[in-house]
Amino acid sequence: MTNRKICRCLVVVVAAVLGLCSCCRADVERGKRPEASRITSRYTLYENIRYGVRSHRVPPTDPASDRLLDIYIPRGEQPAEGWPIVVYIHGGGFCGGAKVDTWGIHPMLPALTERGYAVVAINYYLRGKYHPIEGYPIEQEMGHGLPKDGKFHPERRKYLEAASADAVRALRWMVRNGEAYGLNLDKVALCGGSAGAMTALHTAYVRNPEWIDVDVVLNMWGGLEDVSVIEADMPALFTLHGEVDNVISVEYGKALHRRAEEVGLPAVLHIMEGKGHAQGAYATQTYLDEFLEFFEEQTQNI
Numbered sequence: 001m002t003n004r005k006i007c008r009c010l011v012v013v014v015a016a017v018l019g020l021c022s023c024c025r026a027d028v029e030r031g032k033r034p035e036a037s038r039i040t041s042r043y044t045l046y047e048n049i050r051y052g053v054r055s056h057r058v059p060p061t062d063p064a065s066d067r068l069l070d071i072y073i074p075r076g077e078q079p080a081e082g083w084p085i086v087v088y089i090h091g092g093g094f095c096g097g098a099k100v101d102t103w104g105i106h107p108m109l110p111a112l113t114e115r116g117y118a119v120v121a122i123n124y125y126l127r128g129k130y131h132p133i134e135g136y137p138i139e140q141e142m143g144h145g146l147p148k149d150g151k152f153h154p155e156r157r158k159y160l161e162a163a164s165a166d167a168v169r170a171l172r173w174m175v176r177n178g179e180a181y182g183l184n185l186d187k188v189a190l191c192g193g194s195a196g197a198m199t200a201l202h203t204a205y206v207r208n209p210e211w212i213d214v215d216v217v218l219n220m221w222g223g224l225e226d227v228s229v230i231e232a233d234m235p236a237l238f239t240l241h242g243e244v245d246n247v248i249s250v251e252y253g254k255a256l257h258r259r260a261e262e263v264g265l266p267a268v269l270h271i272m273e274g275k276g277h278a279q280g281a282y283a284t285q286t287y288l289d290e291f292l293e294f295f296e297e298q299t300q301n302i
Helices: 003-021 108-114 138-142 154-181 195-207 250-263 280-299
Strands: 043-050 068-074 083-089 118-122 183-193 214-220 236-242 267-272
Touching (some): 068 108, 068 154, 083 108, 083 154, 083 195, 108 118, 118 154, 183 195, 183 280, 195 214, 214 280, 236 280, 250 267
Parallel strands (some): 083 118, 083 183, 183 214, 214 236
Antiparallel strands (some): 043 068, 068 118
């Protein structure tokens, strides 16, 4: 048993003990599959599952900032080892977007479920909605190349930390409850676009949780503050970035790939010629199959 699997087992045990002695976690689903919200020809949807207690910072009128997730299970016979998982983190500049709108999982969702991948799409705390950086939008900070001092704006770093903390909560929920949904926790990809990609990168390479086997990060037009944190034993990296992206510069994608090559981390970089920011439909049509092949290569010995 690998160290990550041992840690995963400990997470399940500790979570169960805490659940017995902590009534404040009573609203977090544990190991029970609810009734499906919707069944289509492509997937079965379990919607608005609570993966953590609602933060006191989030009003009930803002579900986009609440700790909720959706699970899309492919139709058809479940593999013996369970469905491989793509965890999708939406974009929106840490101040907008949600798991189900145009910044969310679409149009990638049907393409993933048709190919036999379960999708877990999360909402997370949108700190930027409540603590805006006046006069300094993300495109001004990140749209013109890498920062000269190598650092994000302190408040933007707080946005990222808050989003990543919720991503980790969602992953813990998956460890505790994934079996009930037929999920294969040995085959996990973190995927995001823009701010969601920044969150996926931070979660995988800065937080780097030892209790779950994240195999691959699909980074779509995101960036990492300090690429030197990436090491050879971390999740493999597949990056898509628009050549003329003026919101998050393509230099962020190049820096990530250079670091991966330096340390020997399996990595792919596609710079999309003539494309700008947030090219979800084009990326799905052009690169999704290659990404899934890359994902399978990283997990073929599991």
